[in-house]
Amino acid sequence: MAAKQTGNGSTPAIVCEGVKKWFGDFQALSGVTTTIGWGEVVVVIGPSGSGKSTFIRCINRLESHQAGRIVVDGREMTNDLRNIDAIRRDVGMVFQQFNLFPHLTVMENITLAPIWVRNRTRTDAESQARQLLERVGIPEQADKYPGQLSGGQQQRVAIARSLAMNPRIMLFDEPTSALDPEMIKEVLDVMKELAESGMTMIVVTHEMGFAREVAHRVLFFDYGTVVEEGTPEHFFTNPQHDRTKLFLSQIL
Amino acid sequence: MEQMTPPQTAELAPEKPRSGPWAWCRENLFAGDTWGPIAFNAFLTVAFVLIVLNLMGFVTTYLFAAERRWAAVTYNMKLLMVQAFPQDDLIRIWVSIGIFAVLVVWSLASWEFGGQISVEKMAQGVRAAFVLVFLTGIMHHGEGAASFGLPFLRFDNPADWSSIRTWIELASLAGAVAAHFFAQAAHRRESEQTVPILVVPVLGMALVTLALWTVWLPVPEGQFDETTARIATTTARPWTILFGVTILAYFVGIFLHRQRPKLMRRVLISAWILSYPIIIFVIQRDPILDWADILGFGETPFLSSDLGTLLIFGILGSVVIWVVGLPPNRAVTGATVGILGVIVGLMSFAFGDGPLWSTVLMAAIGLALVAAAITIHEPVEMVRAAGAGLAMLALIIWFVPMPFVYRTFMVALALALLSAPVFGGTEQGRANLVRAWIPISFLIVAAFLLGGSDTSLEFQSTTFLGGFNLTILLAISGLALSLPAGLVLALARTSSLPIFRLLATGYIELVRSIPMITWLFFGSAMLTAFLPSGVEFDEIVRVVAAIAIFNSAYVAENIRGGLQAINKGQYEAARAVGLSVVQSTSLVILPQAIRTVIPALVGSIIIAFKDTSLVAIIGLADVLLIARNFVPQQSDPNFQGTLTQMMFFMALFYWVFTFTISRLALRYEKSIGLGER
Ligand SMILES: Nc1ncnc2c1ncn2[C@@H]1O[C@H](COP(=O)(O)OP(=O)(O)O)[C@@H](O)[C@H]1O
Ligand SMILES: [Mg+2]
Numbered sequence: 001m002a003a004k005q006t007g008n009g010s011t012p013a014i015v016c017e018g019v020k021k022w023f024g025d026f027q028a029l030s031g032v033t034t035t036i037g038w039g040e041v042v043v044v045i046g047p048s049g050s051g052k053s054t055f056i057r058c059i060n061r062l063e064s065h066q067a068g069r070i071v072v073d074g075r076e077m078t079n080d081l082r083n084i085d086a087i088r089r090d091v092g093m094v095f096q097q098f099n100l101f102p103h104l105t106v107m108e109n110i111t112l113a114p115i116w117v118r119n120r121t122r123t124d125a126e127s128q129a130r131q132l133l134e135r136v137g138i139p140e141q142a143d144k145y146p147g148q149l150s151g152g153q154q155q156r157v158a159i160a161r162s163l164a165m166n167p168r169i170m171l172f173d174e175p176t177s178a179l180d181p182e183m184i185k186e187v188l189d190v191m192k193e194l195a196e197s198g199m200t201m202i203v204v205t206h207e208m209g210f211a212r213e214v215a216h217r218v219l220f221f222d223y224g225t226v227v228e229e230g231t232p233e234h235f236f237t238n239p240q241h242d243r244t245k246l247f248l249s250q251i252l
Numbered sequence: 253m254e255q256m257t258p259p260q261t262a263e264l265a266p267e268k269p270r271s272g273p274w275a276w277c278r279e280n281l282f283a284g285d286t287w288g289p290i291a292f293n294a295f296l297t298v299a300f301v302l303i304v305l306n307l308m309g310f311v312t313t314y315l316f317a318a319e320r321r322w323a324a325v326t327y328n329m330k331l332l333m334v335q336a337f338p339q340d341d342l343i344r345i346w347v348s349i350g351i352f353a354v355l356v357v358w359s360l361a362s363w364e365f366g367g368q369i370s371v372e373k374m375a376q377g378v379r380a381a382f383v384l385v386f387l388t389g390i391m392h393h394g395e396g397a398a399s400f401g402l403p404f405l406r407f408d409n410p411a412d413w414s415s416i417r418t419w420i421e422l423a424s425l426a427g428a429v430a431a432h433f434f435a436q437a438a439h440r441r442e443s444e445q446t447v448p449i450l451v452v453p454v455l456g457m458a459l460v461t462l463a464l465w466t467v468w469l470p471v472p473e474g475q476f477d478e479t480t481a482r483i484a485t486t487t488a489r490p491w492t493i494l495f496g497v498t499i500l501a502y503f504v505g506i507f508l509h510r511q512r513p514k515l516m517r518r519v520l521i522s523a524w525i526l527s528y529p530i531i532i533f534v535i536q537r538d539p540i541l542d543w544a545d546i547l548g549f550g551e552t553p554f555l556s557s558d559l560g561t562l563l564i565f566g567i568l569g570s571v572v573i574w575v576v577g578l579p580p581n582r583a584v585t586g587a588t589v590g591i592l593g594v595i596v597g598l599m600s601f602a603f604g605d606g607p608l609w610s611t612v613l614m615a616a617i618g619l620a621l622v623a624a625a626i627t628i629h630e631p632v633e634m635v636r637a638a639g640a641g642l643a644m645l646a647l648i649i650w651f652v653p654m655p656f657v658y659r660t661f662m663v664a665l666a667l668a669l670l671s672a673p674v675f676g677g678t679e680q681g682r683a684n685l686v687r688a689w690i691p692i693s694f695l696i697v698a699a700f701l702l703g704g705s706d707t708s709l710e711f712q713s714t715t716f717l718g719g720f721n722l723t724i725l726l727a728i729s730g731l732a733l734s735l736p737a738g739l740v741l742a743l744a745r746t747s748s749l750p751i752f753r754l755l756a757t758g759y760i761e762l763v764r765s766i767p768m769i770t771w772l773f774f775g776s777a778m779l780t781a782f783l784p785s786g787v788e789f790d791e792i793v794r795v796v797a798a799i800a801i802f803n804s805a806y807v808a809e810n811i812r813g814g815l816q817a818i819n820k821g822q823y824e825a826a827r828a829v830g831l832s833v834v835q836s837t838s839l840v841i842l843p844q845a846i847r848t849v850i851p852a853l854v855g856s857i858i859i860a861f862k863d864t865s866l867v868a869i870i871g872l873a874d875v876l877l878i879a880r881n882f883v884p885q886q887s888d889p890n891f892q893g894t895l896t897q898m899m900f901f902m903a904l905f906y907w908v909f910t911f912t913i914s915r916l917a918l919r920y921e922k923s924i925g926l927g928e929r
Pocket of ligand 2: 052174
């Protein structure tokens, strides 16, 4: 299952070289190096506190790395605000806690950024939002507030909100961890559909079924670095590293 | 998803039995199951009832005592409301109120304010009010007696038809009975009947209007001698017209809203913003306006007239902002900065009477900035450099002699330009910046008009403003300044830039640790010393500034509380979908933060409204000073020693306003509550 090379030609979607990050004296990332191609679906797993969230938050600069290089779509992450804004418009992110805007309706949540960042007209943005809601399976909830939806529905709205900016890369940080078991499937189904459509995705998750079925590649994180990586078959059937074996034995 | 079949008949919650009077008493007055608690609660209830009865007794005894001179209130109403406002100019007051009322009802119509209130609830409320009035009326401590104890249940001698008390008692009893039957009838209806909630204020206003033409109020005839007289038509007529206009405006508002809802809201917001300067500067201002001077056809040349100033800066500033907001581009930025330097130099030459070297300095700085902009390569850095340069420029301008208003403009312009890299770039952002600039220039000119520093215009506050008119002006102006200022302070105090945090924290702590009265003295007596010589603002303006300084610190702390209550994930999500820092703050963070602090903000607003009465200490005649001092001590000998009556009235008066504010806020909170969960 090799990654499809769709993107805009030569540059890979994401290149990380020796990315390091400290919180005070605590080193959260100790040299992450990996390259992610266009259309590739990468699942990141690892024990709690191993730096998975920090890693994907560095990719859209919610955290800033202190050493190494991160290049997204040929643009290097520096402190240049305009570069960061351009990258953020191309990279969508879905959070564990949904982080929908509670004071806005579902429709307003989705159309906010297209209207203000992409200067789309309201009618234009709303018709796109309706299509997206259709795609994530909740077209009838457009006029409700997030507080009136179930967790699974909220997370699907959050996915639609990210997609509304037409991103080329999507980051998911444990999108199903805050959900009741019966709602996990509806969110995973949406993500599966997204992966099949050729979206470049990095997914932090504990859903091993999803990793097996959808991922092109699995990264195992521990102590702020990639300890082991490979295809799902390799990873689940024939792990090399002791720590990987230990982790898998604990969660499977 | 598998479908679950719903149960055939949903089970209803058991209906709560309607409790009889005894059960009701047991539940509410003597709550308890065993004798111990019952006895204790019974004691509390009885004691409390005694206290309430006594309070009611005191009130009645006070209100209806023979020696009360309520004419002190009714006769001095004009004094209380507008103090010495010239009789011939009262039309200005009516027009001001009219503008305000029309805007209020138009907004109600445009934002579809309202909802329904159940007829039964309304009738129950009316019943309770009548019962309270009746009970208060029949409680009496006896003539002159004011001792604590069981007040008499005193029905006036039925033959005493001349006593207004008898009539009030009878009327309230009848009213209570009527309301009771009405409530019962409404309860028996199958479906609950509701009316729009707006019916309540309209009915209230209609009653007041009716009363204006029918009620006879006490007036003094000689010393301590009262008769009654109709309310003057000069009062009744304008209020009646206002009532009519308001209702008409509501329906027109609804009609317009149906046609073009979005446009109407935009027009309304602009109208609200414009109404403030129009009411203060045009309508309530001293009538001796020299329009020739304002327009620049009089003694002052056009360029230094108010209109000239406005046009120069409005247009020039818009162009400059538009250009600087362009996506960063070396040539454009360099050229802009150069042009700015030249403009500043020319201005200091044309309007300042400073030495030649200041002009040279300006031009040199302009050139240096051009050079700097060309040598620095990163476009973003370039714009920042330009902004920083402009800020520096603004600082220097303070030391170059030129009219104060121009300096203010230059500083405002430099600040606007500083934000250009943040808002600018997109067409929309630049347009917004320019749109923001125009009201800013208008406000600056307006402030100087009011201050009367550059033209011969005088705002004669001492003769023109007083009474409730002054109170409301101080309250609204103070709030209009302190709400945005508090917002900015709160954002600064929570900002990630240490210098902003430090400044905002220092300001807030300093302001809060000094009593309001000290700030008022500062505004009235000392502020002038801090301003450059030759710049003088009217006392009212200085006092408004002092009030704003004080209130903004409290508003800032309230809003900061709201900001801190917002989950960090909200900001991250906003940034992750590509919103800029400013957009994330203004579209995602602030709306939520402000919602959570509305109760606290309303508290601040109410306190600010009541605190305006402190201006009496620096000699401004607000409504409370007139009630407390002018009427009982200084005016007509008929009203000597009527302090308690006046205070009673003032208490009621302030209560009506603050209660209205807090009710409106409550309704607003409820109306937006949906999005909060
Ligand atoms: N803002 C922060 N400040 C200090 N330490 C942090 C912060 N964010 C994360 N950390 C620490 O960094 C480590 C990695 O965190 P995280 O990336 O969230 O791990 P994971 O997502 O794999 O559970 C953890 O030990 C965590 O305590
Ligand atoms: Mg995590």
